[in-house]
Amino acid sequence: MPITLEKLHHVSRQTRNVETTRNFYVDVLGFREITRPPFDFKGAWLFAGGIQLHLIEEPFEQQPATINSRENHIAFAIDDIDAASAWLDEKKIQYQRRVVPERGTGQIFFRDPDGWLIELAKYPSVMDR
DSSP, rough: OOOOOOOOOOOEEEEEEEHHHHHHHTTTOOOOOOOOOSSSSSSSEEETEEEEEEEEEEOOOOOOOOOOOTSSEEEEEOHHHHHHHHHHTTTOOOEEEEEETTTEEEEEEOOOOOOOOTEEEESSSSSGO
């Protein structure tokens, strides 16, 4: 019998500074902090859009500054690509906008404070998400 996946529960991200990264995900993307077990390492658990984001303070190699949409990233479906661009402009976050013409998908790519790539996308229908 194959494994039956129910949903994506959480994504884990390493961070050099949990406070800075937590503030970014809360202030820019609207996550809220949720309770976290008392692990013996620094971190934070956040929630938005039906998924959890687990931040773990851990040294790692810096991610590149350039944006390559083919690298590992986390993508969030959004309703208004123009409003998202305006919000990122207001927050002074550099990003790239792209369109997948075959699907009519508008995309925005940008990096969090640790350099991890994030995608925001306006998908044409629920079936394509």
